[in-house]
Each structure stands twice: as C-alpha cells, then as structure tokens.
Amino acid sequence: RQRCCYSSGHNFKDITIEGRPYKTDSWMNTPASILSSIPRRLHLQPDHPISLTRQLIESHFPGFTYHNDLFPIVSVAQNFDSLNFPPDHPGRSRTDTYYINRDTVLRTHTSAHQADTFRANENSGFLISADVYRRDAVDRSHYPVFHQMEGAKTWNRNDPTSHSTLAAQIWADVAALPTHSMQVSDPSPTIDPEHNPLQSAHHTAEEVEAMAAHLKRSLENVVISIFTAARAASASPSDQPPQDREPLQMRWVTAYFPFTSPSWELEVLWQDTWLEVLGCGIISHSILSAADQPSRLGWAFGVGLERIAMLLFSIPDIRLFWSKDPRFLSQFSAAGEMKRFVPFSKHPACFKDVSFWVKGTSSAAGGLGGSVSGEGGFHENDVMEIARDVAGDLVEDVRLVDEFSHPKTGRRSLCYRVNYRSLERTLTNVESNELHERFRQQLVERLGVELR
Numbered sequence: 001r002q003r004c005c006y007s008s009g010h011n012f013k014d015i016t017i018e019g020r021p022y023k024t025d026s027w028m029n030t031p032a033s034i035l036s037s038i039p040r041r042l043h044l045q046p047d048h049p050i051s052l053t054r055q056l057i058e059s060h061f062p063g064f065t066y067h068n069d070l071f072p073i074v075s076v077a078q079n080f081d082s083l084n085f086p087p088d089h090p091g092r093s094r095t096d097t098y099y100i101n102r103d104t105v106l107r108t109h110t111s112a113h114q115a116d117t118f119r120a121n122e123n124s125g126f127l128i129s130a131d132v133y134r135r136d137a138v139d140r141s142h143y144p145v146f147h148q149m150e151g152a153k154t155w156n157r158n159d160p161t162s163h164s165t166l167a168a169q170i171w172a173d174v175a176a177l178p179t180h181s182m183q184v185s186d187p188s189p190t191i192d193p194e195h196n197p198l199q200s201a202h203h204t205a206e207e208v209e210a211m212a213a214h215l216k217r218s219l220e221n222v223v224i225s226i227f228t229a230a231r232a233a234s235a236s237p238s239d240q241p242p243q244d245r246e247p248l249q250m251r252w253v254t255a256y257f258p259f260t261s262p263s264w265e266l267e268v269l270w271q272d273t274w275l276e277v278l279g280c281g282i283i284s285h286s287i288l289s290a291a292d293q294p295s296r297l298g299w300a301f302g303v304g305l306e307r308i309a310m311l312l313f314s315i316p317d318i319r320l321f322w323s324k325d326p327r328f329l330s331q332f333s334a335a336g337e338m339k340r341f342v343p344f345s346k347h348p349a350c351f352k353d354v355s356f357w358v359k360g361t362s363s364a365a366g367g368l369g370g371s372v373s374g375e376g377g378f379h380e381n382d383v384m385e386i387a388r389d390v391a392g393d394l395v396e397d398v399r400l401v402d403e404f405s406h407p408k409t410g411r412r413s414l415c416y417r418v419n420y421r422s423l424e425r426t427l428t429n430v431e432s433n434e435l436h437e438r439f440r441q442q443l444v445e446r447l448g449v450e451l452r
C-alpha cells in the first residue's frame with residue numbers, strides 16, 4: 001500500500017510534489033508515506049508544540065532574520081557538496097537519505113540552506129526552521145521526519161565602524177548576552193589540533209575562544225529558559241514523575257561536522273539518559289568564501305525542535321507530534337499559559353520478535369548498540385523503514401536484541417524486537433498479530449532475508 005513503486009523496474013515515473021515536477025530514477029527511495037508528510041509543516045501550525053517551541057527559541061535571537069518556509073526538496077549540492085561532505089560520507093548513502101533522483105534529496109538538515117543564506121549576506125544573523133527527513137532508528141526520540149532550526153551569526157573582519165580588534169568586539173558581544181549561574185560541564189579544550197583544529201589560515205585562537213563563548217552562552221540560555229518555563233508549568237501538582245523533579249543537567253561534548261571546526265554537541269539529561277539536543281561549531285571558512293563572504297567569520301548551530309519540545313512540554317514520545325487527536329492538540333496554545341502535557345492513559349505495549357538470516361555472508365559490522373550494516377547490502381535502516389511502512393505510528397520501537405554468526409557457514413542471524421503500541425487506543429491481539437505477520441513477510445520480500 002505505502003510501498004514506493006518507483007525504485008524497481010525501468011519505467012521511472014515523473015512525480016509532482018506540491019506542484020513541482022520531478023524526474024525519478026534508480027536512486028528514488030522515498031516512500032509515499034514520507035512524501036505525504038510534506039504538507040503538514042508542523043513548525044508553522046498555530047498552537048502546535050513544534051511551532052510554539054520555534055517561537056520561544058526565536059525570541060532569544062533578537063535582530064535575526066527568520067526563514068520558515070523553505071521548500072524541503074533540495075539538490076545534493078545544497079545538502080552535501082556545499083557543506084564539504086566528502087564523496088564517501090555515509091550520510092549521502094541511500095540507506096540514510098531519501099532521494100528523489102541522483103541529484104535531488106529531501107533535505108536531511110537545515111544546514112542545506114546555509115550557503116544560499118550566507119550568499120544573501122544577512123548581516124547580523126539568521127534562523128531557518130524546517131522539516132527534515134532521515135532514514136533512521138525507530139524509537140521514542142527518533143522519527144523519519146522531524147524539525148530543525150538552524151542558526152548562524154557572523155562578524156565582519158572589515159567592519160568599518162569598528163575601532164577595536166575583532167576579538168575584542170566579539171568579547172563585547174559576549175558581555176552583552178544575558179548571564180546565568182548554572183554549572184555546565186565542558187571539559188574539552190576549545191581547540192583540539194587533531195579532531196577540532198583551529199582554522200589557522202582564517203582565525204586566531206582568541207577569536208575562536210570568543211565566538212565559542214558567544215555560541216555556548218547563547219544556546220545555554222535557550223535551554224535554561226525552556227527548562228525554567230517547563231519547571232514553572234509543572235510546579236503545582238504533586239504527582240509528577242520523579243525525573244521531572246531532577247535538576248537540569250547539561251553538558252558540552254566535542255563533535256565533528258564537515259562544515260564547522262571546532263564543533264560541539266549539547267546534551268541534556270532526560271529520562272535518565274543523555275539526550276543530544278543540538279550540534280554546532282565555528283563555520284568553515286570555505287563555506288563563507290564560496291558564498292562571497294570571505295571577510296566574515298562566525299558560528300552556526302542546528303537544534304532538533306522535537307527534542308526541545310519534549311523537554312518543554314514533557315512529551316514522552318516523538319510520534320505524538322504527528323497526532324491529529326484533539327486530546328493532544330487541544331493541550332497547547334500560544335495564548336494560554338505554558339502547560340506540561342498530560343498524557344492520555346498509556347495503552348499496553350505489545351512486544352514481538354522476529355529472527356532471520358541475513359542474505360549472503362556479511363561480516364558482523366556494527367552489532368548490539370551500534371548500527372548494523374554489512375557489505376552484503378543489508379542495512380538496519382531498511383528494517384526500520386519496513387516497520388514504519390507496515391505499522392505507521394503503531395510501532396513505538398524497533399531494537400536489535402540478538403545477533404550471531406553461524407560458526408560453520410558464517411551466515412549471520414539477527415533478532416529484532418518490535419514494540420507495537422498505539423498512543424490513542426489499545427491494540428487488539430488480532431491487529432498486532434496481523435501487523436507483525438505483514439512485517440515478517442515484507443522483510444522477506446524486500447530484503448530477501450530468511451526467517452528462522
């Protein structure tokens with residue numbers, strides 16, 4: 001029903017997406033279920049929690065320009081090449097990214113619009129909020145369509161109105177930011193010559209220290225204010241789950257992106273695990289100079305709006321954002337006061353396992369806790385997508401629970417555990433059995449695995 005009918009055979013159809021024509025080719029791997037979420041634009045729906053979160057973050061960046069309706073289908077050049085992704089970067093693969101054709105993808109991040117926006121030379125800074133698309137894991141904090149906000153701020157080295165060094169000017173901007181008193185763990189030195197080098201042809205260490213301080217303080221302020229708003233909203237009732245009474249904890253960890261150096265991710269403690277909420281860094285000079293801004297330098301970040309909204313409203317499952325159930329939507333309003341989400345009663349989970357032999361003998365790359373991919377063409381994201389195709393939002397979680405290679409034949413066996421659960425009602429046994437049976441059949445049909 002929801003299967004993509006374009007990727008097999010040689011008659012590749014022309015398709016029209018919101019009035020725009022596209023030619024498909026053998027790279028097309030975008031299912032209809034994904035295309036049908038393009039018109040939703042949750043970040044623009046009045047009173048939707050994603051939209052409220054966007055507005056709350058925007059209010060922290062006065063003077064920035066907003067771009068909130070950029071079209072989600074972009075070129076490979078925009079999404080990857082312009083950002084220095086190497087040709088063999090795994091993010092480019094069809095297992096990770098939805099392609100329309102060889103040169104055209106559903107954007108995987110809002111960074112796809114960085115270069116074009118820099119080229120428009122927006123002086124102070126800009127924010128871009130948008131829907132983004134990735135073939136990814138299935139669990140409570142991952143969804144194949146989600147929303148990001150990109151932010152960037154640059155300074156002009158040749159600013160004619162400036163009478164001090166650029167570093168002094170940036171430090172003055174840091175001093176003008178609101179302060180906070182929270183201890184944020186940030187153990188790594190700003191510059192790591194091996195993994196996060198200074199772009200020494202273009203920046204001084206002091207300029208980078210100043211920009212890093214400006215970037216980190218700006219983002220800490222956003223997360224702290226969100227958490228404070230959420231705390232105030234949940235202050236009165238006494239029956240809060242214990243994790244909501246834990247103090248806010250966040251930490252900076254070093255990261256790597258092909259388009260920033262140095263780079264970081266910010267993580268927040270959520271339901272007893274560290275949840276990554278954003279990636280950021282000092283913009284690679286090559287991106288600014290390719291956009292005709294060679295005298296500029298600055299920072300950029302990309303934040304997951306669902307992740308922030310989950311903290312803000314205590315929303316326990318990322319699928320809820322797509323719900324059209326008035327019991328969900330009616331709980332949020334821009335006009336009313338901030339309220340934490342009151343979950344409707346939790347319906348029972350239904351766990352079902354499936355074990356199969358992977359086609360061919362591929363070495364056990366990845367493994368439990370890692371991503372399972374083998375040279376034999378098997379990729380875990382294909383399992384995830386089939387689960388979503390078959391069960392839609394009735395699948396809560398898909399997890400690898402066992403893996404082994406046969407000592408004699410070298411064949412690899414995997415066992416995945418699927419949790420079927422509706423957010424809105426109790427599934428019947430008949431329903432979940434049917435879903436699981438279809439899931440098993442589709443694994444065989446589409447991946448050529450052998451069920452055990």
Ligand code: FA5
Pocket residue numbers: 108109110111134136137141142143144145146147148150257260263276277278279280281300301302303304305306307
């Ligand atoms: C990026 O997408 C970079 N473009 C961010 C960036 C921008 C870095 C500018 C430097 C400069 P990453 O893949 O880590 O990075 O995603 C950014 C955020 O999106 C994550 O921190 C997380 O909050 C959110 N996110 C990622 N994958 C998912 C998913 N499947 N579901 C929901 N949120 C997700």
Ligand code: MG
Pocket residue numbers: 265276279
């Ligand atoms: Mg990341």
